[in-house]
Structures are given as C-alpha cells and as structure tokens.
Amino acid sequence: MNFEIPAEYAELQRGVTDFIDRELRPLEERELDPEKDEVPIDLRDRVRRRSAELGFYAADFPQDLGGSDLPQLGMVLLREAAARSGCRLAAFATYGPEGPTGVLLSATDEQKKRYLVPLVSAEKSMCFALTEPDAGSDAQNIKTTATKDGGDWILNGTKHFITNGKHADFALVFAANDRGKKAQGGITAFIVERDTPGFNVGRGQVGMLEGEGQFELVFEGCRVSEEQVLGGPEAVGMGFYAAMQFLAMGRLSIGAMCNGIADYCLSLGLQYAKDREAFGRPIGKNQYIQGHLVDSLIEIKASKLMTYECAAKYDGGDSVIQESSIVKVYATEMVNRVVDRMIQVHGGMGWMRELPLERIYRLVRILTLVEGTSEIQRYIIAKTMGL
Numbered sequence: 001m002n003f004e005i006p007a008e009y010a011e012l013q014r015g016v017t018d019f020i021d022r023e024l025r026p027l028e029e030r031e032l033d034p035e036k037d038e039v040p041i042d043l044r045d046r047v048r049r050r051s052a053e054l055g056f057y058a059a060d061f062p063q064d065l066g067g068s069d070l071p072q073l074g075m076v077l078l079r080e081a082a083a084r085s086g087c088r089l090a091a092f093a094t095y096g097p098e099g100p101t102g103v104l105l106s107a108t109d110e111q112k113k114r115y116l117v118p119l120v121s122a123e124k125s126m127c128f129a130l131t132e133p134d135a136g137s138d139a140q141n142i143k144t145t146a147t148k149d150g151g152d153w154i155l156n157g158t159k160h161f162i163t164n165g166k167h168a169d170f171a172l173v174f175a176a177n178d179r180g181k182k183a184q185g186g187i188t189a190f191i192v193e194r195d196t197p198g199f200n201v202g203r204g205q206v207g208m209l210e211g212e213g214q215f216e217l218v219f220e221g222c223r224v225s226e227e228q229v230l231g232g233p234e235a236v237g238m239g240f241y242a243a244m245q246f247l248a249m250g251r252l253s254i255g256a257m258c259n260g261i262a263d264y265c266l267s268l269g270l271q272y273a274k275d276r277e278a279f280g281r282p283i284g285k286n287q288y289i290q291g292h293l294v295d296s297l298i299e300i301k302a303s304k305l306m307t308y309e310c311a312a313k314y315d316g317g318d319s320v321i322q323e324s325s326i327v328k329v330y331a332t333e334m335v336n337r338v339v340d341r342m343i344q345v346h347g348g349m350g351w352m353r354e355l356p357l358e359r360i361y362r363l364v365r366i367l368t369l370v371e372g373t374s375e376i377q378r379y380i381i382a383k384t385m386g387l
C-alpha cells in the first residue's frame with residue numbers, strides 16, 4: 001500500500017491550479033458579481049471549452065473520444081484541486097451535469113461520434129432526464145412511456161428537476177418501454193435532440209441558489225427513430241442497466257468536489273481563527289474554536305482517503321458498489337458539517353454575503369440529495385452488508 005500521490009497526478013494538480021489562477025480568477029473578477037449566485041451560461045461554456053483545450057475537462061474519457069484516458073484516481077485529484085481553489089468558475093472546468101456522463105459510454109460508435117465527442121470537447125452540452133414528479137429515488141417507477149410506432153418510438157411524459165434542461169443540445173431521456181418489467185428490461189434510454197418536435201422545456205424550478213435552476217421537460221408525442229436508443233435498437237430495455245453501470249464515476253466526482261470545497265472552507269476558517277481577536281487574543285486559542293477546525297481536518301482526511309481508495313479500486317477493475325456509496329454519503333455529509341462549522345468560526349461574518357461561506361453553505365446542501373440521496377446510499381450499503 002502506497003499513500004503517496006503519484007508524481008504525474010501531483011503535476012496535474014499543479015497544472016489545473018495554475019490555469020485557475022492565471023485565467024479563471026481574473027475572468028471571475030471581471031465577469032461575476034460576487035453577491036449573485038448566477039453564472040451566465042456563455043461564461044460556463046467558455047470555461048468548459050478552454051479547460052477542454054488544455055486537457056482538464058472530461059480527461060477521464062477515452063482518448064479516441066477526445067479525452068486523456070485519465071484513471072479515476074487522477075480525475076479525483078484533479079477535481080479536488082479545482083474545488084480547493086475556491087474559484088467559482090473552476091467548478092465548470094472539471095465537473096458539471098451539462099458535460100459528458102459515463103452512461104454515454106454505452107452508446108454505439110456512431111452515437112459516440114455524434115454526441116459524446118462534442119461533449120468531451122465542450123462544444124455541446126446535455127442534460128440527464130431521469131427524475132419525474134412521482135419518481136425520484138424510486139426511479140424504476142417512471143411514468144414517461146416509450147411506445148413503438150413502426151420503426152420509431154413515441155415518448156410521452158414529464159421530467160422534473162432537470163439541470164441544464166433549458167440549454168442542453170440534447171437530453172438523455174429515460175422512458176418505460178414496458179412498465180411491468182421496470183429495471184429488468186422495461187426502461188430504455190433515448191438520445192433526444194432539443195429541436196425534436198414534442199420535446200418541450202417546461203417551467204423553471206428555482207432552489208436555494210438563485211438563477212435558472214432546474215427545469216421540467218415535457219414530452220408530448222415526441223417521435224424519435226430507433227437509432228436514437230442509447231446503444232442502438234438492440235439496447236431497448238437496457239436503459240436502467242446503462243445508468244447503473246457508471247454510478248461510481250458520478251459518486252467519486254461528487255466526493256472529490258466535496259473534499260476540495262471542504263479544504264477551501266477550512267483554510268478560510270483557520271485564517272480567521274488566527275486573525276480575529278476576542279477577549280484580547282486570537283479566537284483560535286479557544287478550545288471550542290480549535291475543536292471546529294480540528295474535527296474538520298480529521299473528517300476531510302478520512303473523506304479523502306476513502307475517495308482515493310475507491311478510485312484506485314475502480315481503476316483496478318473492482319466493483320465498488322459499497323465503496324462508492326460510502327464516499328457519496330460521507331463526503332457530502334462531511335462538507336455540510338465543515339461549512340457549517342466554518343460559518344460558526346466566523347461568527348456573524350460567516351452569515352454575510354461578503355464572504356463566500358454563505359453561498360457555499362447553500363451550494364453544498366444539494367449534494368446529499370442528488371445522484372442518490374444519503375438514505376438511498378445507506379440502503380445500498382446495507383444491501384452490500386447482507387441486510
């Protein structure tokens with residue numbers, strides 16, 4: 001067992017940090033209002049494209065699709081370094097639901113060329129449309145239907161909470177081809193281009209962060225050819241399986257982001273504890289304040305180690321169902337605790353929009369909910385324990 005970060009990944013971390021310092025921080029200062037949450041879509045796209053040019057964006061995708069074949073351990077370290085910068089634009093340089101999902105690796109060669117390659121180069125963006133008003137955690141229970149009509153499929157139904165739903169060039173839409181069969185052959189994934197008749201963007205759904213948020217997508221007699229079935233016509237009924245196959249990549253990615261954000265928040269808290277004086281001495285001299293900082297450091301370290309271990313096992317070809325759920329639960333809950341504590345360390349200033357902690361507090365709250373809630377991760381872990 002070797003606990004050293006491999007030299008090439010340390011180099012990669014320096015590279016992305018340098019890119020963020022040289023290009024993204026000045027861009028953020030020029031173009032973002034620090035007290036507003038919204039990051040305009042064209043700015044996100046510019047960041048994604050520049051990052052792709054430099055080889056950071058989607059680096060874990062295969063080389064023949066424009067990526068760098070970077071193993072997950074490298075990708076985790078890259079994302080952690082980007083998140084640790086505290087630069088808001090850095091999030092779009094390495095991670096984002098509008099970018100390529102591992103699920104598209106199940107596509108046919110023709111589909112990969114048409115849809116995945118422009119995602120990896122950040123020329124296009126997508127959205128992942130699984131959740132419905134009556135089916136979130138219980139995703140097998142989706143009501144959107146796919147009905148065969150000659151050589152085509154007709155989609156009907158409503159998705160909600162869809163990130164990038166309004167701007168995506170295409171949606172990966174999960175629909176029931178046979179509601180009785182559910183995950184066992186009853187759910188198909190379709191690649192649906194945004195200008196397909198019957199594909200409508202519904203109302204926007206605004207959450208804790210201001211800005212455009214999520215969207216409803218409404219499919220009304222939306223006709224797609226069987227060539228739009230993810231994986232081709234023979235992959236009908238395989239949609240749920242395709243989605244489940246690449247869950248670990250998403251969970252690791254979120255874990256890495258949490259670790260980096262937590263590092264950043266801890267660095268703010270540590271500095272404040274040294275600088276701020278009360279009762280004639282730095283507040284960091286008080287054991288209660290030390291406890292907030294020390295407990296955070298301990299938890300960040302634990303979270304990183306479990307993330308690296310899971311990534312290394314994934315790269316070694318192991319099934320990491322248990323490990324990736326552990327990472328998802330622990331890292332997302334850890335970062336919420338760390339941000340909360342760092343606000344406490346800052347006293348009233350922590351609550352103010354002048355400092356980034358207030359926005360990060362709202363940002364990280366979503367992470368225990370998306371890509372499988374904490375309860376669902378615990379359910380998965382319980383299953384792996386034979387319960």
Ligand SMILES: Cc1cc2nc3c(=O)[nH]c(=O)nc-3n(C[C@H](O)[C@H](O)[C@H](O)COP(=O)(O)OP(=O)(O)OC[C@H]3O[C@@H](n4cnc5c(N)ncnc54)[C@H](O)[C@@H]3O)c2cc1C
Pocket residue numbers: 097127128129130131135136137138160161162163164207214366369370371372373374375376379
């Ligand atoms: C900001 C945001 C962005 C999102 N982006 C997307 C996206 O791009 N694409 C997409 O498809 N979806 C997206 N989602 C949806 C997200 O994945 C779901 O919200 C999530 O899966 C939970 O589903 P739900 O909201 O319907 O909650 P529910 O499934 O109704 O769950 C409610 C509560 O019950 C708990 N629960 C449910 N079942 C069990 C169980 N068996 N055991 C224990 N507890 C259980 C849950 O953990 C939760 O606490 C997004 C959501 C948000 C808020």
